[in-house]
Amino acid sequence: MIEWVPLSSGARPVPRPVAAPLVWAAALGGALVLVAVLNGTVGTGRPEFALAALSLLAALLGVCAPYAAAPGTALLCWLSLNGFAIPPAGTLTWAASRDALWLACLFGAALAGTSLARLAYARAAYRRLTAARGPAGTGDPGDR
Template sequence: MVEWRWLGREVRPVPEPWATPLVWAAAYGGAFALVALLDALGVLDRTGLALVVLSLMAALLGMRGRLLAAPGTAVLCWACLNVLGTEPTGEISWAGNRDPGWMLCLLAATVVGTVAGRVLHARAAYRRITPYGESG
């Protein structure tokens, strides 16, 4: 016997990730704004705090972006922090004891955000196709 069931009231597709150039533009603009805000608040001398704030922003952008955008997002956030948040201000530099860790931290935050975003979207899509009236 065939039993007909409604799959749901409304079919909603899984959201598409943002285009990589859009994620990169948001990363650069957001990093610039956050570093400027931290400077205006007078806490930019604590670069650990700036790194945490930029890592959270990178993770949030990662949730909306593709995995391919993660390295560029991390580099753009690092470049903004390096140029505006450390001495000498206005010049890009490489400190072998600091910058590899910053890059790794920003990259890890972006990748974790991307994976979390994909898992949350997949889980939401799975819940949408659960037959109507049944809770799983």
């Protein structure tokens, strides 16, 4: 049963996700900066570090993004990874098994970040609503 609770009762709405184009802009800019920093510190030709860092970036961006932004986020991170983290820099290549795995890893990280955020928001909203209603067994018809 759905019960409408006035917002003045202490219940707050679940935050809305950030628009997908803003998430994609952050993914592209963040991925380029991250790959540049890793290339400067670790060096090129070590894509495992870049993949781990970009997966973390995709998961962090997924926290504030809608589910629809996950494929674009993964693709933009992959473009930076493929184009600048492996030699020759600036050249996009496609090695089917490697790049499919990288795309799946980045996509999974973006989905995991979004899913964890949605679960955390839903759990927090549920706790706020049940705390606003008071203890069970107060004679409220919704308690039955």
